[in-house]
Amino acid sequence: MWRYRKLLPVPDGPVRYPLPIGGTPLLPVPALRRTLGTPHLWIKDETRNPTASNKDRATALVIEDGLRRGMDTITTASTGNAAVATAFGAAGAGMRAVIFVSTGCRPDKLALMTQAGAHVFRVPAGYAAAVDLSRAAARSFGWLDRNTGANPYTIEAKKTVAFEVWEQLGRRLPDVMIVPVGDGPTLVALDKGFAELVSCGHAGRQPRLIGVQAESCQPLVRAWFGAPAGPAELDPTATVADGIAVVRPAIGDAVLDAVRRGGGAMVAVTDNALLSAVTTLAARAGVGAEPAGAAALAGLARAVECGLVDRSETTVLLVTGREVKAGGGPAGPGRVAVVEGLDEVERALAGAC
Amino acid sequence: MWRYRKLLPVPDGPVRYPLPIGGTPLLPVPALRRTLGTPHLWIKDETRNPTASNKDRATALVIEDGLRRGMDTITTASTGNAAVATAFGAAGAGMRAVIFVSTGCRPDKLALMTQAGAHVFRVPAGYAAAVDLSRAAARSFGWLDRNTGANPYTIEAKKTVAFEVWEQLGRRLPDVMIVPVGDGPTLVALDKGFAELVSCGHAGRQPRLIGVQAESCQPLVRAWFGAPAGPAELDPTATVADGIAVVRPAIGDAVLDAVRRGGGAMVAVTDNALLSAVTTLAARAGVGAEPAGAAALAGLARAVECGLVDRSETTVLLVTGREVKAGGGPAGPGRVAVVEGLDEVERALAGAC
The missing domain is CATH 3.40.50.1100 (Rossmann fold)
Known part of the structure; x- marks a missing residue:
């Protein structure tokens, strides 16, 4: 690319x-x-x-930009593939990934994200709420925001x-x-x-x-x-x-x-x-x-x-994509939690680190 | 390559x-x-x-050779990945694939093979017997033999x-x-x-x-x-x-x-x-x-x-490899059958065509 x-x-x-x-x-x-x-x-x-x-293209350009700006955490909400791409891309680049999904997100996709060490937050109010929370977290904590429609680099890539x-x-x-x-x-x-x-x-x-x-x-x-x-x-x-x-x-x-x-x-x-x-x-x-x-x-x-x-x-x-499997390995150093607001995100991450 | x-x-x-x-x-x-x-x-x-x-390399060279010799069927026995590579490679090249696996072969790998249109024969006597049957079929029916250790092109690739x-x-x-x-x-x-x-x-x-x-x-x-x-x-x-x-x-x-x-x-x-x-x-x-x-x-x-x-x-x-998923699509035009001998293979294929 x-x-x-x-x-x-x-x-x-x-x-x-x-x-x-x-x-x-x-x-x-x-x-x-x-x-x-x-x-x-x-x-x-x-x-x-x-x-x-194809989510890997957007992930790569967003992380490349973040690495140059010295950022250490990337966040996105996703129905699945963008989250998996973000988790693996961040792992390869040595960055922390914080992913927001709806509680309906499939267990096999969750397994892939946690295997790659991502922190995953499941949001009961659904995908749109997960997007809102991910974007609010990016603003509050100074994280790289990879959300579709929020970061123009996804389209550039x-x-x-x-x-x-x-x-x-x-x-x-x-x-x-x-x-x-x-x-x-x-x-x-x-x-x-x-x-x-x-x-x-x-x-x-x-x-x-x-x-x-x-x-x-x-x-x-x-x-x-x-x-x-x-x-x-x-x-x-x-x-x-x-x-x-x-x-x-x-x-x-x-x-x-x-x-x-x-x-x-x-x-x-x-x-x-x-x-x-x-x-x-x-x-x-x-x-x-x-x-x-x-x-x-x-x-x-x-x-x-x-x-x-x-x-x-x-x-x-x-x-655009095919499904891959988590391959049987246990979850990585990441964590999965159900959250409804930013304060819970902050507490969960403080506990995990 | x-x-x-x-x-x-x-x-x-x-x-x-x-x-x-x-x-x-x-x-x-x-x-x-x-x-x-x-x-x-x-x-x-x-x-x-x-x-x-990496099974895709061997598959590609064996099929390239077969296409040049006008062959229309490739066979192999496999524990999994070589069979999946053969099924998809043959599909891409417009060739028929006839795969032999042990009856212990995992259902998700079978689904991938049949989705790609391969004929799959499950052999109760196990992997070694599946290899013997695949090689015997290649000799009897004039098929391309991709079996590991049988076809030197796998190592060349x-x-x-x-x-x-x-x-x-x-x-x-x-x-x-x-x-x-x-x-x-x-x-x-x-x-x-x-x-x-x-x-x-x-x-x-x-x-x-x-x-x-x-x-x-x-x-x-x-x-x-x-x-x-x-x-x-x-x-x-x-x-x-x-x-x-x-x-x-x-x-x-x-x-x-x-x-x-x-x-x-x-x-x-x-x-x-x-x-x-x-x-x-x-x-x-x-x-x-x-x-x-x-x-x-x-x-x-x-x-x-x-x-x-x-x-x-x-x-x-x-x-060497990761697992992919069959992606939810139904089986292709291939068939799955349990067989113990060459005559059953011949009958099953005659019925399927």
Whole structure:
């Protein structure tokens, strides 16, 4: 990722973050192309990052910035993958990670975070409250704030995916790129990266961006159609795609702007389509993904059905992540506690240190 | 990996295998170095391969060879990771995979194989019988045989790790490399790669190789000390390190020769040490590993205790793999069946096609 540092907010001097990030493959997927009849289909495989998701890019740039400013603690709230990326990235960099999750966060994801030594606070009032608490803690205690939508470096980091796709396609852009959408920074960052390539004169026009959400949690698809979302369309617990199940996306308006600007669209897909996409990616491309990570493939089928994408177009699917396992090791020096306010956070950390 | 193709049995012409393999990072691990007092410690992180283990290298070279010879089916027996690598690699290349496992193979590993569309045969008589059946099927049906110890291309592929370490250290070799040992090809391949660097005049002498096994399944450690192994030292079900729990290693003699040649050693480690190594890798290096994959770190502690390694030496730990999840998707077009003989295999495949 540091290959593009002149276009990133990273001053001169050696990069201190120790884990290699980005430079993930753009796969030609011959067997999948034959199966789908899409001769110019590509997969940008972000599962090849250190914790197997694109969250590693944002984590790396935020921590690099923190290391240069002498900061010793990073915090974020997360539905899962961003927290795992933060815990492992902080561990590699010798920084403390303090993670806030909803009490609904899955035990296997918690195990990964604590194995990497993170302090994990579970917040009964849910994900939005966890975000508020993480941000308040960052302000009060002077911690590095990695929260999506709060730290613009997350978008700066993720825009490097656009640069890589352009280089890997032989310095040209695809017609369409299809992307899972939760809080929104992945799609917004692609738009920014492609826009910078156009402004630098490296490309004539941006690709269309198609954002994909799960049917049972599709606030931005509803907003795209200007239709109100019913309760069955805003239930983050009702989909297998937990990584993109966000009721109030942090930068939803920016997502809709980016999609509109490039002439793209938003589509919703069923859980059956998501699960089937996981299997098709494995069996026809040899790529492992979690359901949210495979959403772009489900979205492609939907987009073709709706006439939004032609099978002959150069189309890139962003596969954002796969699940890894905690591997059986016990929890690291971190701690897990349930908290409702900042004072409890402070007491728990004082006790742990 | 194909960067070294002049030293591999790959004729001219474009590489057909579609998944990028190898080129995994050699990590400087600053926080882990401080914790252990080992200023020149490195981790060669093989979890960055497509299915998160070093088995992907062997799979890629065997399939590349098969594609060039027009073969449409690959078979292997495996305790887990080699089977997963074969299933995904074959899927990516559009080839059929037929996998033989013992009936003790873990359900989550089976799910990964079937998700990738492999045909999986469970063999009640155990791993050794599964190997025999897979090899017999390869001979009878003209399939590509990827079995460890049967196909020399597995060692040719894995020797590229030695070339990468040499290049990544600035064209010099480490003093010591520590490696998990199950059937043996990973260690034997490193020895071959380092020996080729020495014969080409790129290095003066090979690094010492230290092989690591789990205490409860340590046939080669016992053989190294010339001592008979008791039943408690040959129980593959008694360790968390299932990936290296092999009672009769396929190329055990070659392992002992390679270790002896470089002035290395064999060490055994407890399950507690393996689990603790998993946590330390996560919390101090930001690297996820399964217990067998983390064995080199547990082996380092043991080797330092025994005076086999000095903390000031340039030491590379090979982290061989981490566990990934099937991600919730249903089984692919593959099938699972229990079989005891070749005729059942033939009938099951005829029914499935």
